[in-house]
Amino acid sequence: MPRLWILKDESSRTRSPLSPRSTGPCSDPTRTPLDTALIRDPALRRRFYGSPAYQPVLPGPGEPLEEALDAASIPLDAIHAVAVSHxxxxxxxxxxHFAGRVPVHVRRAELAYxxxxxxxxxxNSIFRVDFDDPRLDWQQAxxxxxxAPGVTAVLTAGHTPGHQSFVVDLADGGGFVFALDAxxxxxxxxxxxxIGASIGVDPARTVEPSAGSRASPRSAAGEYPDQAEPGADGVHKWQEENRSLDGTELVLWATVGSHHxxxxxxxxxxxxxxxxLRLEPDGFFDRNPALDVPAPVSCHAPVPTAAAEDHCCG
Structure with missing residues (x-):
């Protein structure tokens, strides 16, 4: 099984004097390094980072990603695939660093945007020069x-049009959800x-993807059945999670036809x-649940003497 590395480069970051809890378009800009060429070249820096509210900081003359990999003892050629959240x-x-080397997983809507x-x-701080390279082997979804085995990319759009998060299932049954900027x-x-920043949607619509990176099971066919990507939402997706029913509250959907x-x-x-609406079990019980119901006491049936005082006709 291939190894999974979650890289968080602490050496390349940005500063924003506007808010102590936000550093531009992403609250934590240390997840991957910035393109150093856009920072070190004076003309490019004026174009891409001309605002004093969003200024990049580099630790030294090297490439931050290469330095981060070296610090983690991960050679660049040991990476066989890359997945970018946005x-x-x-x-x-x-x-x-990965152009012409390995496949890069991205959401189709994100790359199109x-x-x-x-x-x-x-x-919106998406610089085409960072990724418009014909050598990049895009794997669009x-x-x-x-x-990868046990690693699933899920759509969590809102922060950007095609933001994706990653669900990692471990062999022991546990796992992690890397929500990233969702x-x-x-x-x-x-x-x-x-979330603090979104593109093309009302900020309120970013709540559901960030709340556990899971769609809300309020609508059986998904919240936007006419607009959602095929297979991205609905009962079948929640069923795939195979969560335990023991000690939990169940959700029932009453699907009523809208045409008549x-x-x-x-x-x-x-x-x-x-x-x-009629609720009728089908396969919920292994037999008729009325089989062990105590027989009713009839006023017209013979009553044992010991129970005669409590009998309705006694």
Missing amino acids: LHADHAGGLK GLSGQPEVER DGDREI ADLTENIEHERA FPRPEEWPVMPVARAR
């Missing part, structure tokens, strides 16, 4: 996808607060539509 500058700046050429993309801070998960044969009296405004 294409913000502080996450995609190190992709140049980054290569769209829209002026807003660069304003739409729905959830296992990118949850900037602990309170995004614990208190279900919106209209009556003339319902045009142009339908006054009422009736829907009935």
Whole structure:
């Protein structure tokens, strides 16, 4: 089984005087290094980091990613695949080291947005120069996808159009969820607060992906069945998690058809539509649960003498 390394480079970071808890588009910009060429070249730095509110800091003359790998005793040629959560500058700046070397897993919507050429993309700190390289072996995904044994990439869009997080299942049955920028801070998960920055969506819509990186089971077909990626949401996805039912509250969905044969009296405004719901177990019990119900006491049946005083007719 291939080894999995979660790289968090502490040497390349940014500073923002605007908020002590935020450093630009991502609250923790140390997950991957920035592209050093955009920082060290004066002209490129003025273009990409011209704002005093977002200034990169490099530790020295070397390449931060290479230094971080060396500090962890990981040779670059020991990495056989790369998965990038999204294409913000502080996450995609190190992709140049893997061009022409290994496959790079990314969400299709994320790459399409980054290569769209829209002026807003660069304003949102996604720099095309970081990843527009024909040598990069993109492995694009739409729905959830296992990118390595026990490692599944899941869509957690909101922070960017194609942000993805990673679920790691361990052999002993445990595991981890690496939410990355789907949850900037602990309170995004614990208190279900919106993340600090999002692209193209209301910040409130980033709460569900950050709350455990799992879609909310409120709607049987998903919250947006007409707009969601195929297979990205709904009952079948929660069923795949194979969570235990022991000691938990169950969720039942009442799916009622929205179409019916209209009556003339319902045009142009339908006054009422009736829907009935009947709960009937099918395979829930292993036999008829009424088999062990005590027999009823009848007023007309013979009653033993000892019980005659308590009998309804006694």
